[in-house]
Amino acid sequence: SQTIHQWPATLVQPVGSPLSLECTVEGTSNPNLYWYRQAAGRGLQLLFYSVGIGQISSEVPQNLSASRPQDRQFILSSKKLLLSDSGFYLCAWSVTGNQPQHFGDGTRLSIL
């Protein structure tokens, strides 16, 4: 069966520090991969998605970036975190764009 791993579960970072969140999927090949951010009590904001290795679509211009170095690995990065980057970050995968998405357990990021 397919599984998705996202880590760390919780992260506290100072303003201006770098960020790297990792997401990996097991049990499937060539998945679509997604990064979302969710503010407290709010809906999901799509940040990036990828339909293949090296293919990244950016939805919201910001100081975050994403990379897909391997088929089932999706990384969210920042060179310098801002206070506004705080939130709950969720990674998800799907077989194709119109199919259900399967989510990881998320990373709660707090910026101090």
Place this chain on the structure above:
Amino acid sequence: SQQGEEDPQALSIQEGENATMNCSYKTSINNLQWYRQNSGRGLVHLILIRSNEREKHSGRLRVTLDTSKKSSSLLITASRAADTASYFCARYTGTASKLTFGTGTRLQVTL
């Protein structure tokens, strides 16, 4: 920006009652999906309904879709305390490999 809204934003009912959540959208869709999110966790897919379907059932869940009104509803029958969660609709429009999520309905089921 988010397309469409969910209504109500919050809903509090007693165990055993039915809960109805609505989702409206603005553009044409290929399919519409409903997800559940327990507090502090990732989303879990519940039901997918295609644009040519009007109703789907899964256990105690019933989803309807009215493409002429650009709206969908999720009905949870005989609710349980364990149904307490946020529920989101998500639209697939077919123009890109992504879903557009609504703002969600927070459901509280009390004993």
